[in-house]
Amino acid sequence: MLTLISLLSILPAALSAPLSIFGQNIGPSTGSDSANGTPTPVSLATVNSTLLRPAQFARVAYCGTSEIESWNCGAPCEALKNITFLQAGGDQGAIPLYYIAHDADEQQLVVAHEGTDPVKFLSILNDAQFGLVPLNSSRFPEAANTDIQVHDGFQQTFERTADGLLAGVKAGLASTGVSKIAVTGHSLGAALASMTGAMIIDAVDPSVQVTVTTFGMPRGGNQAFADFLDSKVGLTFVTNQHDPVTIVPPKALGFQHSSGEIHIVDDTQQNLVACPGQDNVNCATGNSLIEFDIVNHLGPYFDDVTFGSQECAGGIFGQGSR
Template sequence: MEQKSWLILAIFTCLIASSCGREMHVKNKDNHAVYNHTLATILVEYASAVYMSDLTELFTWTCERCNGLTEGFEVIEIIVDIQNCLQAFVGVAKNLNAIVIAFRGTQEHSIQNWVEDLFWKQLDLNYPGMPDAMVHHGFYTAYHNTTIRPGILNSIKEAKEFYGDLDIMVTGHSMGGAMASFCALDLSVNHEAKNVQVITFGQPRIGNAAFASYYGKLVPNTIRVTNDHDIVPHLPPYYSYFPQKTYHHFPREVWLYNLGVESLVYRVEKVCDGSGEDPTCSRSVTGNSIADHLNYYGVDLMCQQWRSCRIVMDPRVSEYGKTDHKGNFILSRDPATLVLKSNMRSTEGEVTSSA
């Protein structure tokens, strides 16, 4: 009996030893996106604006976050999935000559519970058409199995019919970044979209190394921006001892962090290697800050008020809306028409969701 116990221990030790230091490497030809600071600071404003709860101001692009570098943006569609507390918009940025798609992240009032959840999440979904690629079921479902996806696809079609074959830029923060990534992959693989560019902020891991390799090849023009000790990019956890079964970021990461002492502090924007898991970037520090998660480039990425799925809307805006039997709705307009922006006053409504 004692001999058997020693044998089991020896086998287990050998397995651990053989895994140690043998992390899975994402296969790539180093053809990933070139980091553009200016573009990142523009798209982070879109990622911030999608958190706005006043849909009148968002639809007419008159909200307090709808100016600055995003001024003049024309919203084509806002999609709100009431059941899952999800929100996204699609529109045209003429200064970028592009369609911009932005996904809202997790409501900040539920981030703590959401973070705790991610510590225990396991890979549980085979990604269609990608052998050995596995992804996080919740993030995949949030994009693919809700009202978000059909709304996005329809609005892209309408925008292209009116404006022509524009580039597509996809962005989002936190879980919104995860949804943005699945959206970009969907557009590239299933809809043969060209010139799809992605910049996300504080995005969690969404798949394993096999998935990351496929993603890097199919959507190479992707930047994941991480901020200092932001906790979310460290989740779900990366376990180097179990390379086949662990979550793995896809490339390319840009890590923002402060360097200096006392008053001499410099902001560094480090472009990381093509592995997706550069040990000298965000993985070099402990991910323990929610504050670092909620602000990128000095821009707040959260809702204005600490409330669950709060929305307000002028009754006249509802003329642009369609609601399904579950209460989910879409605000959309024909790109050729203008939306009346003056004398609109929103009325408050609140929807409670478990998201």
């Protein structure tokens, strides 16, 4: 456990709706639910069938571009079979990596965003711009003339790759013929995934099922943005024990989580609960900024899934294009 002063000094290095996961609803589905409602257990069968695979795809996003293109990134790639790489973007610095792949086993496209790795200082800078700014209404027309606001740094980072990513998704749908898209990410990548999911939903045929599942996600916007995610995306996000990243930026600055939290209660990796409402005080929101564990941000989450470049074939140093 660390003090608040320690948190403020190291937190930038860690930063990188309905509970509908890959089409399966596993909990309360509206942000209007009580923020202090009683969490309900999530079975390990549900974890393995709905949470594990997106976590594994999000873990791959920390590996080098060349490793992902060849799907030869060590344990993260080995855990996922029958995957065809389609596209990648970003420079794993000021522009974090994303990749698009075809998952033949699930017959879906996967879009995964890289999070902020402590060894990549340029990416860390994306997290430092904590101000709230209007959601880009030219990209999200429904945000026009509303009070929807998002984290300035997250939106700027999202916009750097949004057009190329969306073009890749449309090309992938055409080339594979699938009708499902799974969007995922960890840390900063989780915040980007929430915006990516909303963008894709606006841009593809309504018959295409789009699900967004994230891990270690910071708050990405204000109350209106949280309500927007609830109504449009149905985000599911996993928080791990005393991870401080999931409770910043603070509510006192106007930030709010959407509904859809799944909280890992302890380090057994087997005790998970679904948290009703937005920012439920019985889950991550109830954690203290005085006592926390930064290691919880990286993992393990479940099935020993831990995030970060150290999990990849090249380790922290010498990964692909890194």
